[in-house]
Amino acid sequence: MNQADVSKLMSQLRIAVKPHRNLRNPDGPEGRLLKLRKTVTALVKHERIELYYNRADEARGYAELLISNAIRYGDRHKATMELADYWLLEKQLVHKLFKVLVPRLENCNFSYTRMYKAPRDYPGMYYRKSVLELRGNPYPSLLPDYTNNRNLIHNVLLDEARKDYRREKLAELADKIASESAVNAEKVGSEGDAKEAENVEKA
Amino acid sequence: MAGNKMLFQTVLNTLQRFNRLSNIRTYSTSKETVSPAIAKRNELFSEEQRRQKAAVGRVEKIEVRYLGLPEDVTLAMNAHISTPYNCAQHLSDGHCKRSALALKDGNVPWDMHRPLTESCTLQLLNFTVADPHLINKAFWRTCSFMLGAALENSFTDEAHLQLHSFPGPNIKSGSFVYDIVLQAQSWQPTKAEMRALSAAMIRLAAKDLKIERLDVNNELALEMFADSRYKREQLPSIAQQNQGRVTLYRMGTHIDISRGPMVASSRFLGKCTVAAAHKIANEGDKDALYRVQGVGLPAGFTLDHVSYGTLEERARKLNSARLPNEPFEEQHQQIA
Numbered sequence: 001m002n003q004a005d006v007s008k009l010m011s012q013l014r015i016a017v018k019p020h021r022n023l024r025n026p027d028g029p030e031g032r033l034l035k036l037r038k039t040v041t042a043l044v045k046h047e048r049i050e051l052y053y054n055r056a057d058e059a060r061g062y063a064e065l066l067i068s069n070a071i072r073y074g075d076r077h078k079a080t081m082e083l084a085d086y087w088l089l090e091k092q093l094v095h096k097l098f099k100v101l102v103p104r105l106e107n108c109n110f111s112y113t114r115m116y117k118a119p120r121d122y123p124g125m126y127y128r129k130s131v132l133e134l135r136g137n138p139y140p141s142l143l144p145d146y147t148n149n150r151n152l153i154h155n156v157l158l159d160e161a162r163k164d165y166r167r168e169k170l171a172e173l174a175d176k177i178a179s180e181s182a183v184n185a186e187k188v189g190s191e192g193d194a195k196e197a198e199n200v201e202k203a
Numbered sequence: 204m205a206g207n208k209m210l211f212q213t214v215l216n217t218l219q220r221f222n223r224l225s226n227i228r229t230y231s232t233s234k235e236t237v238s239p240a241i242a243k244r245n246e247l248f249s250e251e252q253r254r255q256k257a258a259v260g261r262v263e264k265i266e267v268r269y270l271g272l273p274e275d276v277t278l279a280m281n282a283h284i285s286t287p288y289n290c291a292q293h294l295s296d297g298h299c300k301r302s303a304l305a306l307k308d309g310n311v312p313w314d315m316h317r318p319l320t321e322s323c324t325l326q327l328l329n330f331t332v333a334d335p336h337l338i339n340k341a342f343w344r345t346c347s348f349m350l351g352a353a354l355e356n357s358f359t360d361e362a363h364l365q366l367h368s369f370p371g372p373n374i375k376s377g378s379f380v381y382d383i384v385l386q387a388q389s390w391q392p393t394k395a396e397m398r399a400l401s402a403a404m405i406r407l408a409a410k411d412l413k414i415e416r417l418d419v420n421n422e423l424a425l426e427m428f429a430d431s432r433y434k435r436e437q438l439p440s441i442a443q444q445n446q447g448r449v450t451l452y453r454m455g456t457h458i459d460i461s462r463g464p465m466v467a468s469s470r471f472l473g474k475c476t477v478a479a480a481h482k483i484a485n486e487g488d489k490d491a492l493y494r495v496q497g498v499g500l501p502a503g504f505t506l507d508h509v510s511y512g513t514l515e516e517r518a519r520k521l522n523s524a525r526l527p528n529e530p531f532e533e534q535h536q537q538i539a
């Protein structure tokens with residue numbers, strides 16, 4: 001009951017975090033962190049980068065945390081500013097983080113970054129590759145768009161099926177109206193006959 | 204274990220009984236042996252293919268300008284030997300796997316396995332390009348062609364199936380078509396029979412059969428289709444419209460007449476349903492003409508079952524394409 005709500009103390013990441021990797025480096029943990037700082041900086045700077053999978057996956061979590069804290073606390077929070085100062089090696093990117101990325105991503109309901117598996121060069125290094133990008137970047141999408149192109153075969157088929165269905169419904173409606181009007185015409189016709197007969201009698 | 208075996212036996216018995224009734228092989232995968240007529244036809248096809256390859260003579264180089272991803276390149280290829288598929292092999296494995304049709308000089312659709320004759324520009328098309336009109340049409344035509352093969356594989360000899368022809372591809376009609384003649388004047392296909400035909404289509408797709416194209420002269424075509432009455436009747440008019448040449452396509456052992464182009468392999472067919480068979484007219488006292496219809500999507504296209512169900516529903520309605528027993532409306536029309 002009286003326990004602190006952990007999610008209020010620390011933002012929950014919107015990505016599945018994999019176990020810690022050591023990212024082998026001759027300079028030890030500092031070297032590893034420098035590598036990740038370079039990656040996070042490059043991500044914020046270029047918005048879409050292609051790199052080895054492990055490094056991208058590891059850096060992604062830090063980038064997510066940085067953006068989520070920036071959105072949560074704003075630029076008047078000392079700890080967040082220190083965090084931004086640490087992760088972004090080029091200091092003009094601190095401005096970009098708070099003035100560009102925060103307004104863009106504050107209403108985002110999913111993760112702030114996106115990661116794709118990329119094909120690896122053949123022949124070349126064996127390591128898996130990936131593409132890491134910020135959401136809402138200005139580049140064309142990496143995934144094919146199957147929904148907006150009306151000329152794709154399934155869209156053509158579905159469009160025609162819809163038109164066919166509408167045509168059928170319209171024909172049904174027309175039949176219904178025609179039969180109703182026929183019934184009315186009969187009624188009117190018979191009434192007219194009765195009146196005529198009355199007129200004749202009066203005469 | 205015993206229970207399973209018994210169940211299997213029951214199912215098998217039911218299917219066998221069913222087979223006797225319907226003349227469609229619901230259980231066996233395909234005809235084990237190729238009939239002598241088809242074997243002969245294939246032999247003639249291969250022989251003509253060899254002859255045409257040998258007739259190329261001195262190898263001449265052509266420049267093929269490839270336009271597209273990853274970059275525009277110029278390839279030095281061999282005239283009358285190299286195909287767009289060979290060009291794709293120079294690019295990457297992905298190009299070979301994904302490309303279903305080539306576009307020559309920006310406007311002529313060209314089969315992936317058809318040799319290039321002169322220097323040209325080349326684009327490789329897949330099903331997700333911005334304007335997939337041409338490739339969709341080729342796909343629909345290939346579906347009709349494959350339906351012919353599936354029908355030929357599925358009917359037993361007692362059914363006396365004869366393939367008639369298929370009309371030009373029209374995707375907007377909602378179904379691809381093959382017209383056949385059966386020695387049965389009141390065949391009402393059951394659901395299980397339709398499912399067996401659909402399965403035959405899927406089996407063809409799984410086999411990843413290369414679709415080859417060959418232009419032959421009328422005499423050879425008549426010899427190849429000597430046993431097929433309806434094809435033989437169609438050949439003279441087709442040859443007449445095409446300077447005495449007839450375009451044939453082969454997939455596995457199935458050979459058919461078609462104007463083309465078609466996609467590179469049977470593997471490009473993904474989801475597929477043979478939806479209906481409508482009787483069109485009686486042929487003589489025993490035979491009758493049927494129109495078999497289906498709907499399909501290229502491999503890699505996923506559609507939820509409700510949407511696909513509406514497509515299937517629509518494919519059951521009789522396709523309004525030209526019927527084989529109607530006269531041609533215009534002189535230039537041709538069987539696809």
